[in-house]
Amino acid sequence: MNDDDADEGEISEVGETYRPRDVEEDVEEYWRDTGAYEETKQAHDEDPDLYFLDGPPYTSGQMHLGTAWNKTLKDCFIRYKRMQGYDVHDQPGYDMHGLPIEVKVEEELGFENKSDIEEYGVESFIDDCKEFATDNLEAMNEDFQSMGVWMDWDDPYRTLDPEYMEGAWWAFQKTFERGLVERGKRVINQCPRCETAIADAEVEYDEITSPSIYVEFPLVDDEDDASLVIWTTTPWTIPANLYVAVDEDLEYSKVEAHRDGERDVLVVASDCLEDVLGRGRYEDYTVLETYSGGDIVGRRYRHPLESQVPKQKELDMEDGVHEVYSTDFVSAERTGLVHAAPGHGVDDFEFGEEAGLPVFSPVDTTGVYTDEAGEYAGEFVRDANPDVIEDLDSRGLLVSEDSTSHRYGHCWRCDTPIVFTATDQWFITVTDVKDRLLEELEESEWHPEWARDNRFRDWVENARDWNVSRQRYWGIPVPIWICGEGHWSCIGTREELRSQALDSLPDVEDLDLHRPDVDEIQVECYECGEPAERVEDVFDVWLDSAAASWASLGYPGEDEPFDSIWPAELIIEAHDQTRGWFWTQLGMSVAALDETPYEEVVMHGHALDEDGLKMSKSRGNIVTPQEAIERYGVDPLRSFLLSHDQQGDDMRFSWSEIEAKQRTLNVVWNTHRFPLPYMQLDGFQPEDVDVHDAELSTVDRWVLSRLQSTKQEVEDAMEGYKPDEAQRALLDYLTEDVSRYYVQVVRPRMWMEEDSESKQAAYATLYRVLDECSRLLAPYTPYVAERIHQNLGGETTVHALSWPEVDEELLDRELESDVEVLRELEESAANARQRVSRKHRWPVKRVVVESTDEGVEAAVERHRSLLLDRLNAKDVEVTESWSELEMEAEPQMDVLGPEYGGDAGEIAEEIRGSSPGELEDGVDYDGEHVDVTDDMVEYRDETPEEVGEAEFSDGRVFVDASLDREIESEGYSRELVRRIQEMRKEMDLDVEERIEVVVDFADERVEELAMERREFVAEEVRAEELRTGSVDDVDYREHWTLEDADVEIGVSRL
RNA sequence: GGGCCAGUAGCUUAGCCAGGUGGAGCGUUCGGCUGAUAACCGGGAGGUCACCGGUUCAAAUCCGGUCUGGCCCA
Structure with a gap:
């Protein structure tokens, strides 16, 4: 270059x-040398503000095609809006806390569980996490710049900065003050390896194989000694069973059945009867009774493992425990009865809470049974499955045992199957403000609309309270301090922490809010003044980015620019963010500020591989943006990415x-x-x-x-x-x-x-x-x-x-449509020429345009000379009907259809191929007579030889390619010119350079024709002299065939 | 198992909301042009509009179901 x-x-x-990489390198250099980015920002300094908010990518990986697409879209709109005259806020952001980074660091350090971290020292671990996140940020910063994305790379917002963390604290305090923070037992997804709750959003579903067992729960005081039959894939939850659920409207049967000489009386949904008895290998059965689910609500049963789990005997004393309830989470599948353990299932818990039942969850954070689990204490729950099954079998309560494969939640980072347990967690009770959430959702505009109306609203309507606490290290500490009396004090800012702390703390600027430093700070309880300790938890990392719209602006530390530009006018993210950032931002903002934090949402899709499958490491089908850049360049890649309908649709690479x-x-x-x-x-x-x-x-x-x-x-x-x-x-x-x-x-x-x-x-x-x-x-x-x-x-x-x-x-619309017509005619004429094999270089006598469209005629008349030039024709004329040749009828279904309904097809067949004369009197079909009107048919016809024909949208074009002396002369002379030009090129002559040409024609007629235009040829090829005769003593010679005539041409420099 | 989105030529896709004989680009093939030339332009071939059923005189388009892929949820 x-x-x-x-x-x-x-x-x-x-x-x-065009060599994209060279262009890009040069331009990159130009931008650097001239400070083009700064110059651009400056040019729009005085324009009205536009608050675009970058969704922060997570700093645990590197840029992939999806994030490259995302940032390219953002860049495209930032550049566009700037040019439209806005001072666009273009600060990029990075999400730097959280379990995923902890897991990566643990991997690097070879850790297996939390005690390894405690041993290593929390402070060192935090430092490692910080370093990891910061290193990744640098790499990602460079990756994004390599896509030509212009954002403020020198000053990204980082969720680990104290002023940012303060933004999250402040919002949480607001939420707290509005009474939307709660602590309580909830059934949460627990990762037994990470020893922490993980968010619903962090659960990934994979296929696993589990036991599939049918178990008898013996009814108390039943005249037939009947048992309820339940089905489960998690035998380990049976020790924690507290009730059985049925559907009150479903029909159940009590049956007496026999196998191996034993008699069992079972209660199952009638629809499931055959299946259950088949699985249990019963030899015969008699239905004793049928009743609705409602009829057995309130019946009591004996816990099947009461001897293994003594605690169950205590629980049995409590009101309502070990009874049958009707709930809405039961269907006529498997047995139609569901074993419910409020300590291990979300539905089980929620209904149990309504019914005033206790919560029993004899499992610790590592998924190991506690002492309350009796004989099972100390065992990892999933390992206890066979023991539970064996115990049930030995008590004669196992109807059948099998295994089944189904989808089950796993921790997204370490892939360990999750365990549902009820533990103490901190919640933001978004369900209390659901009406407001749904109202505020209407305040934002989404592209595409269905993303909001069919998808996001559905999600918000079904949203549960948000568990924001994690029992981990690398995150924003939950800012709640609890005193000996159990009072809660919620701190919102660093300044407030300083003034409330018992010991004196460094200045605000020097105050780090991370663990373990913050753990050591005691504050004075707001209620009783006693010393209070911070709860150990950190926030769910989703809460970090949820605060982005104000925290990235340094609010509440700084009032500006928050006061003037919040809320964000535009956010652009992929569709997986419905449950992610779109949701957490709205939830947090409405909880804290009672207002939506964004106004306009553009939702795009994911980048899939060439077969439309997700790119993943395990499939080995990942294409990196760097690869594409190296092969084709940034601009082609961007152009490709931006050529997809981004509104919610996935893109195939x-x-x-x-x-x-x-x-x-x-x-x-x-x-x-x-x-x-x-x-x-x-x-x-x-x-x-x-x-x-x-x-x-x-x-x-x-x-x-x-x-x-x-x-x-x-x-x-x-x-x-x-x-x-x-x-x-x-x-x-x-x-x-x-x-x-x-x-x-x-x-x-x-x-x-x-x-x-x-x-x-x-x-x-x-x-x-x-x-x-x-x-x-x-x-x-x-x-x-x-x-x-x-x-x-x-x-x-x-x-x-x-x-x-x-x-x-x-602007001249008429001219635009005229030229559209001309170009169409030109195209059709080229087509017609081809049909009679007449090269464009050879002029044609005339072109006839057959059209009834007045616009066509007008366009031709207005631009005759331009058209003649483009057509290389001597004449052009427009006529309504040019040919009088035999015509064949073509039925018009859009007219026949509405007129004749189901008979249209048959009538069409009668019409097809007829001549105008034959249709004059109409056609007969199926004994009926039909008049054929003009609008029911169109006619096709044939053309004479030497006339090429082609259609265009408003008619036909005929090219009369018959030859005469003038045309042949012109044609041959142009053929000659082209050959000489070709030779000039081969001789590598300059455009202006003069030459001398000698042509030896084998055919006298062709010689005569071509030489009639000797001067034209000479001028075209810049020849001082053009003569005929034998070719010798020239710089360059070549044999050619002009159509069918041989010639030899010699060219010499002058 | 449920919700949402998509499935159109070898590839990427327009058309679908408001039903009337499916358009384009790339590729392929044939041809043209030759002062943008390691370029440029034109023509042709190529489509059971994923599948099945329904509504209608008429369905890529509307309705129901199935399959495949993606996202989300359980």
Whole structure:
């Protein structure tokens, strides 16, 4: 690349083809050297604020294709909004706390559980976590910049900064003050390895194999000694069973059944009877009685393991324990009865709480039974399954035993199957403000709409109280202190902590809020003044990012910019964030501030592999952005990413599509490159010619009008958050209109040697088009946009410029539709030519356009000379009906259908292929007579030889390719010109270099025809002399065949 | 097991909300152009519109179900 010496402010020649990586390197350097990013920010300093909020990626990995897509979308909108005249808030963020990082650090240190951490020292562990997160941040910062994303990389918000953590404390305190913080037993997902509660969002579901057992629960005081039959895949929860659930509206049967000489009386749902008895291998059975679930509600049973678990005998004394209840979580599956352990199941717990039942959860944080589990104490719950089954069997209570595979929750980080246990946790009771959540949800606008209406609302409606506490180390400490009396004191800021602390603390700036430092601080209880200790828990990491909209702004430490820009106007994230950031932000903000923290949401999809499958390490189908950048470049990759409908849809990765994007950009590149040498040669100064005053030709006016329409289209699409449509409109304009049409038509004007108004107008037009397009391209492909802008003599970075406005004066809809017609005719004519094998180089006598559309005729009349030139035709005419040849009828179903209903098909068959005469009297079908009206048919016909025919949307085009002397003469002379030009190229001659040509024709007739235009040929090929005769003593010679005629051509330099 | 989204040519997709003989780009193939030339342009071939059923004179489009993939939940 040698075009990096492009002088600012001057049009430069570009000699190379498009090499994305070279362009990107050059532009990167230019941006660095000129401080382009700062310059751009400065240019919009005084504009109205726009608070875009970056969703913080988690600093445990690196950029993948999904995050690259996400940041590219964000960058695209940031650049666009800036150009639209906004001072866009562009601070990136990083989510740096939490269990995932702890797990990674534990892995590095070879730790297996929490006691390893305690032994190692919490302080050192915290330091390691911090280092890990910070290192990753640096790497990710670089990754994102390599995608050409312009954000404030020097100053990201980091959830581990004290001022950020304070934002979370403050909001939690607000929530606390509003009475929405609770402590209580809840059934939570416990990871026995990490020894902590994990959020619903942190549970991943995988297929596992579990025992599948049917168990008898003997009823108390039953005349037939009947037992309830329950089914479970978690035998280990039976020691904690407190009640059995049925559906009151379901029918149940009491049956007497026999196997191996034993008699059992069982109660199961009637629909499940056959299945259960089959599994139990019963030989026969008799239904003793049927009743509804409601009839057995309140019946008592004996706990099947009461002798193994003595605690169950105590619990049996309590009201309501070991009774049958009707709940809404029962269905007629398996047995239609559900064993419920409030200590180990969410539904079980919630219903148990309503019914006033106790919670029994004899399992510790590591998933090991406590002493309350009697004989099972000390055993890991899942390992106890066989013992439980054996004990049940030995008591004769096991109906059947099998195994089943089903989906079960696992810890997302260490993949350990979770255990549901009821433990003490801190909650934000979002269920208390659900109405407000649903109201505030309406205050935000979502793209696409269904993301909010069909998805997010559903999630919010079903949201449960948010368990925000984790029994871990690396996170924001829960700011609650408890005194000896059990009073809670909630601290909201560092300043408040200082003033409330019993010992004197360092200045606010030097106060770190992390564990273990904060654990050592005692505060004075707000209620009784006694010393209070902090609870040991840290926050769920989702609470960190939930506070981003104010915490990233340094609030409450700083009032500005929070007071002036909150809430966020725009957030852009993938669809997995419905349960994540979209939700936690809304939940936290409504709980603390009673208001939505964001106004507009753009939801995009995930990046899938080439087969539409998720990219994952285990599948080994991961494609990294770096790989794609190396192979094709950043701009092609961005262009590819932004070409997808991002509104909620997943994207399939495709190498060939990136390659296609690169080729499209290559066309754009060549389009901008084409006029540069001519402009430079003529010393064209953009500021000297205004397109409004220039002598514009039809195509000039047309391409400028199309520019206005394109700007409008692009802007409309961007305002609707559809960058894919915007980019498509722009690239279509550049390739279809500018490259494939305008540049083709305008070339001869650029080649004119002497200066002319016409040439100046062409320069001005193309300059205007390219200059504005470089700005339009900026949000999508920032590098190549910048390069084009610079090559056109841009004085500042393109990204600091304003979005080009639509110039109504240059808009001419009629002209646009005229040219659309002309181009269609041109295409059809090319098609017609091909059918009679007539090259475009050979003129044709005339082109006949057959159309009844008045617009077509008008367009042709208005632009006759342009069209003749494009068609390479001597004449063009428009007629309503040109051919009188035999015509064949084609039935029109859109008319026949509504008219004849079910008979339309048959009538159509009668009509098809008939001549107009045959249809004059109508057709008969099935004994009925039908009149055939004009609108029911259209006719096709055939054309004479030497006339090519092709259709276009409003009719047909006929090309009369018959030859006469003039046409042959012109054709052969042009054939000759092309061969000589080819030889000039092979000889590597300069464009201006003069030559001498000698041609030896084998065919006299061809010689005569071609030489009739000797001067034309000589001028075209810049020959001082063009003669015929034998070729000898020349610099370069070659044999050719012109159509069927052999010639030998000799060319010599002068 | 439930909710949401998607399934259109070899590939990427438009069309679907407001039903009337399926468009485009890439690839492929044939051809053209030859002062953007390691470029550029045109034509052709290529589609049971995932599958099954329903509504309708008429369904890619509306309705119900199935399958596949994705996200979320249980």
